[in-house]
Amino acid sequence: MSTFRQFSIYRYDPDAGGEPRMQSYRLEIPDGSRELMLLDALGMLKAQDESLAFRRSCREGVCGSDGMNINGRNGLACITPLRSIKDPVTLRPLPGLPVIRDLIVDMTQFYNQYRAVKPWLINHEPEPEIERLQTPAERDQLDGLYECILCGCCSTACPSFWWNPDRFLGPAALLQSWRFLADSRDQATAERLDDLEDPYRLFRCHTIMNCSDVCPKNLNPTKAIGKIKAALMKRVG
Amino acid sequence: MKIQPQYIGSTRRGLGEWFAQRVSAVVAAAFGLYFLVALCLAPPTDLETWRAWVLGGGMRLALGLFFAATLIHAWIGMRSVFLDYLKPMSLRLVVSTATGLGLAVIALWVAALLLGAV
Amino acid sequence: MLFIINDNAGPIKKAFKYWLCVDILPPPMNAAPQKRPVYLNLFQIRLPIGGMVSILHRVTGVLLVLALPLAVFLLQRSLESAAGFAQVSAWLSPWPVRVLLLLLALTFLQHLYSGIRHLLLDLDIGVDRSSSRNSAWLTLVATALSAVALGWLILA
Ligand code: HEM
Ligand code: SF4
Numbered sequence: 461m462s463t464f465r466q467f468s469i470y471r472y473d474p475d476a477g478g479e480p481r482m483q484s485y486r487l488e489i490p491d492g493s494r495e496l497m498l499l500d501a502l503g504m505l506k507a508q509d510e511s512l513a514f515r516r517s518c519r520e521g522v523c524g525s526d527g528m529n530i531n532g533r534n535g536l537a538c539i540t541p542l543r544s545i546k547d548p549v550t551l552r553p554l555p556g557l558p559v560i561r562d563l564i565v566d567m568t569q570f571y572n573q574y575r576a577v578k579p580w581l582i583n584h585e586p587e588p589e590i591e592r593l594q595t596p597a598e599r600d601q602l603d604g605l606y607e608c609i610l611c612g613c614c615s616t617a618c619p620s621f622w623w624n625p626d627r628f629l630g631p632a633a634l635l636q637s638w639r640f641l642a643d644s645r646d647q648a649t650a651e652r653l654d655d656l657e658d659p660y661r662l663f664r665c666h667t668i669m670n671c672s673d674v675c676p677k678n679l680n681p682t683k684a685i686g687k688i689k690a691a692l693m694k695r696v697g
Numbered sequence: 698m699k700i701q702p703q704y705i706g707s708t709r710r711g712l713g714e715w716f717a718q719r720v721s722a723v724v725a726a727a728f729g730l731y732f733l734v735a736l737c738l739a740p741p742t743d744l745e746t747w748r749a750w751v752l753g754g755g756m757r758l759a760l761g762l763f764f765a766a767t768l769i770h771a772w773i774g775m776r777s778v779f780l781d782y783l784k785p786m787s788l789r790l791v792v793s794t795a796t797g798l799g800l801a802v803i804a805l806w807v808a809a810l811l812l813g814a815v
Numbered sequence: 816m817l818f819i820i821n822d823n824a825g826p827i828k829k830a831f832k833y834w835l836c837v838d839i840l841p842p843p844m845n846a847a848p849q850k851r852p853v854y855l856n857l858f859q860i861r862l863p864i865g866g867m868v869s870i871l872h873r874v875t876g877v878l879l880v881l882a883l884p885l886a887v888f889l890l891q892r893s894l895e896s897a898a899g900f901a902q903v904s905a906w907l908s909p910w911p912v913r914v915l916l917l918l919l920a921l922t923f924l925q926h927l928y929s930g931i932r933h934l935l936l937d938l939d940i941g942v943d944r945s946s947s948r949n950s951a952w953l954t955l956v957a958t959a960l961s962a963v964a965l966g967w968l969i970l971a
């Protein structure tokens with residue numbers, strides 16, 4: 461005995477041209493198989509139809525490469541149990557980004573936003589012999605920030621990102637911006653805040669919270685964005 | 698006409714509008730709720746009591762504050778909506794000019810009403 | 816036409832840019848335009864409840880702005896004379912008009928409730944997944960309860 465699952469998957473082949481279409485698949489799951497993740501099922505489908513394209517690498521939620529829109533909601537295929545999603549399992553690429561092929565999107569826009577927040581430590585003091593020290597309390601400030609795997613699930617679920625991807629930084633980049641603003645070793649607070657303060661980069665965020673709702677690592681970009689706004693308020697008094 | 702803006706340097710702008718939107722929201726919420734509840738509990742029955750209530754000293758001031766806050770709130774809010782959706786600059790110019798003029802007319806109208814032109 | 820605005824642009828230039836809502840465009844970060852499809856079908860993307868409430872907040876906000884002239888008009892008419900007061904009362908008494916009035920009041924209350932939720936989120940209150948979902952539902956429940964209470968008051 462075995463069970464069958466139905467899939468409906470977004471297909472686009474740039475070489476064939478034409479419009480993207482949805483393709484149905486049926487997958488036989490033998491009884492007694494171990495608990496399957498959606499990524500396992502995708503692998504089994506690829507064995508049936510090797511033209512099916514998707515990204516994956518770590519298969520355990522740390523590389524951030526298999527973000528996709530699963531039954532209308534962004535998530536990582538590798539840590540989404542197949543059991544938790546209803547038939548037909550409808551898979552589409554992350555919303556709002558150009559589709560290269562099937563479930564693979566062009567993340568250039570997303571990485572440009574990330575780059576725009578200068579995601580590195582800026583410290584003008586001479587480098588110490590060993591390392592720049594932090595107290596445990598200072599280090600705690602980075603929890604919930606450094607864990608981001610840049611999967612793009614949050615930004616591509618954010619309406620403000622959909623409408624203004626070229627000017628609004630999006631939740632992932634803003635979370636990283638706060639990650640460096642909150643770092644006791646970083647000395648570029650004023651410049652970072654200057655860069656954020658215009659009506660687009662930060663303030664296109666309307667606290668919709670779609671980002672925090674979908675983040676597969678349970679991070680909270682909205683909270684980080686709130687902290688940035690609070691820091692801006694604090695500096696004017 | 699193609700308007701192509703270019704921006705250099707930090708504008709230090711966005712926070713002020715954001716904050717004004719919140720402060721005006723608090724004013725609008727407090728007064729709006731009071732007005733709605735009062736209207737529901739005791740609907741005006743004749744001109745005299747209605748005028749006495751709405752145009753009484755404290756109420757006149759409160760109404761003035763409410764409309765000032767609401768108009769600022771509405772302007773920032775509509776601008777925010779336009780910033781999100783209206784991409785062609787010429788369209789944005791026309792629509793935000795129309796909105797601004799409309800809100801300005803309402804402001805003058807309310808001022809005339811409250812300052813006793815009627 | 817290319818405007819350049821920087822920190823020392825003159826006040827007139829600044830005011831004009833402000834009016835256009837363009838004084839503030841940071842340089843775009845986008846990659847070169849591509850001839851690739853983009854998946855962005857709002858009927859197929861499942862919006863979290865917070866997203867829905869946020870859209871409602873926006874819709875009711877715009878509706879309120881559109882209703883503003885009407886409110887000022889009614890206020891002025893009802894205050895100007897006994898005849899004006901009677902006229903406004905007469906306009907507002909048929910039941911279809913009362914239904915509209917009820918909808919307007921609910922528009923205001925929905926915006927008020929989700930607005931209060933917004934303000935609390937801005938104060939860092941309830942900014943986690945489950946509380947924000949709950950508070951989003953709460954604004955809807957409060958609007959529904961208000962509909963019942965106000966409906967009874969306005970229509971009865
Ligand atoms: C009753 C008390 C009110 C409260 C608590 C309130 C609260 C808010 C808040 C917090 C926002 C910001 C949302 C954001 O940043 O995305 C907002 C937006 C807005 N409000 Fe209000 N508001 C109130 C009354 C009004 C009134 C009376 C009007 C109309 C005259 C109005 C029109 C708008 C508009 C057009 C927006 C922009 C919508 C958007 O950006 O999504 N509001 N309101
Ligand atoms: S914040 Fe979460 S959803 Fe967003 S990129 Fe990072 S891990 Fe992915």
Ligand code: SF4
Nearest residue numbers: 618665666668669671
């Ligand atoms: S809270 Fe801000 S960043 Fe997050 S989804 Fe909403 S608008 Fe986007």
Ligand code: FES
Nearest residue numbers: 519521523524538
């Ligand atoms: S495959 Fe690495 S996060 Fe899913």
